Structure formats: structure tokens, C-alpha cells
Amino acid sequence: EDQVTQSPEALRLQEGESSSLNCSYTVSGLRGLFWYRQDPGKGPEFLFTLYSAGEEKEKERLKATLTKKESFLHITAPKPEDSATYLCAVQLNSGGGADGLTFGKGTHLIIQP
Amino acid sequence: DTAVSQTPKYLVTQMGNDKSIKCEQNLGHDTMYWYKQDSKKFLKIMFSYNNKELIINETVPNRFSPKSPDKAHLNLHINSLELGDSAVYFCASSRTGQGLFFGSGTQLSVL
Numbered sequence: 001e002d003q004v005t006q007s008p009e010a011l012r013l014q015e016g017e018s019s020s021l022n023c024s025y026t027v028s029g030l031r032g033l034f035w036y037r038q039d040p041g042k043g044p045e046f047l048f049t050l051y052s053a054g055e056e057k058e059k060e061r062l063k064a065t066l067t068k069k070e071s072f073l074h075i076t077a078p079k080p081e082d083s084a085t086y087l088c089a090v091q092l093n094s095g096g097g098a099d100g101l102t103f104g105k106g107t108h109l110i111i112q113p
Numbered sequence: 114d115t116a117v118s119q120t121p122k123y124l125v126t127q128m129g130n131d132k133s134i135k136c137e138q139n140l141g142h143d144t145m146y147w148y149k150q151d152s153k154k155f156l157k158i159m160f161s162y163n164n165k166e167l168i169i170n171e172t173v174p175n176r177f178s179p180k181s182p183d184k185a186h187l188n189l190h191i192n193s194l195e196l197g198d199s200a201v202y203f204c205a206s207s208r209t210g211q212g213l214f215f216g217s218g219t220q221l222s223v224l
Contacts, residue, residue, distance in 0.1 A: 031210065034212050034213075036215075038154075041217075042217055043215030043216050043217045043218050044156070044203070044213075044215045046212050046213070046214060049211075085154065087156065089156075091210075091212075100146055100168075101212075101213055103155070103156040105153070105155050106154055
């Protein structure tokens with residue numbers, strides 16, 4: 001069965017303290033891996049798409065990387081406004097539901113001033 | 114000029130009632146979705162739909178039905194609401210094979 005696992009479930013950092021979030025996947029036929037950010041009371045907000053092992057994408061203090069088994073979301077010198085739940089999702093080559101995404105359970109990130 | 118909009122934002126209703134949630138996207142996308150987010154914040158796909166096919170997650174009760182009057186709209190109808198249906202429901206849209214854009218969610222509370 002296809003599976004997406006995120007770790008840790010929750011992470012508390014001091015402002016400026018860099019860290020990484022992990023998303024491991026066991027799927028057959030990965031079309032793409034997606035990272036989203038979700039703030040309380042809002043819908044997931046798209047951050048990155050990664051399609052092949054070795055690919056990297058950056059946006060401000062965030063960098064996403066992909067291997068054949070996992071993806072990392074690196075957060076460099078985070079600020080309190082980076083506090084959110086970060087969701088990882090996979091899209092399968094088979095379509096997996098008309099191209100729908102299968103999500104992990106998320107990492108709840110808190111950045112303390 | 115919200116990209117994916119859904120209404121209402123909050124929906125409180127009694128067990129056994131029938132309710133609908135509306136969704137509209139102005140992105141010109143060809144595929145729309147409904148996701149359910151449970152109390153543990155886990156997002157699970159319910160339906161995906163484009164003008165060619167409707168794909169239903171087999172775990173979704175047949176009390177739930179999507180209806181699409183046109184490419185820009187995908188409404189969710191729920192019959193005979195149960196306590197366990199309480200959750201946040203998200204509409205989303207995408208171009209085929211690309212990432213999804215989500216609405217802001219409808220928090221459904223069944224009393």
C-alpha cells in the first residue's frame with residue numbers, strides 16, 4: 001500500500017535555528033512530490049513540486065530536496081512567521097485518483113521569538 | 114479574486130439533515146477535488162472530477178455525492194448527515210498532472 005510518512009510530528013525551534021523536516025514515501029511510480037504549508041483555519045498553500053531524485057527547489061528560507069525514498073524541507077534561519085503545519089504529498093504516475101494527491105500527516109512547526 | 118472559493122465557511126447542522134457545500138475556481142483548471150481533513154488534521158481525498166471522469170475514493174459513503182454544473186464548479190452534497198461527518202472539507206483544483214490549489218475550507222459540525 002502506498003504510504004507517506006512525515007517526521008517529526010511536531011517541532012519547536014528558536015528563531016534563527018535551522019532544521020529539516022522529513023517526508024519518506026513508499027509508492028510505486030512517483031510522478032511528483034509536493035510540499036504545502038497550512039496555517040490554522042486556512043487551506044493548504046502550495047510551496048514546491050519535485051519530480052526527480054536530486055532535484056532541489058528554493059523559496060526564501062525554505063529549500064526542498066528529493067531522493068528516491070524521501071524528501072527534506074530545510075528551513076534556514078526561520079522566523080516566527082514560518083510557524084505552520086507543513087504537509088508533504090505524492091502524486092502517482094498511475095493517476096492515483098485523477099491526479100489527486102496522497103498526503104502525509106504533516107509536521108507542526110513552531111518558531112519561538 | 115480568490116482562486117478557489119468555497120461556501121459556507123462554517124456549517125452547523127443536526128444529524129439526519131441534508132446539506133451542500135459549494136466550490137468555484139477561476140483558474141481555468143480542468144480537474145476539481147474534494148478532500149476531508151479530520152480532527153487530527155489528516156487530509157484524505159474523497160473525489161476527483163474532470164469533464165471526462167469522476168473518481169471516487171472507495172471509503173467514501175454513498176451519502177456523499179459531487180455535482181458539477183460546469184468546469185468551474187464542483188459542489189458536494191451530503192445526505193443523512195452523521196456525527197462522524199464532522200470535519201473540515203476542502204475543495205481544490207488543478208491542471209491535469211500538476212499541483213493542487215485549495216480553497217479555505219468548510220468546517221462542518223454535525224450535532
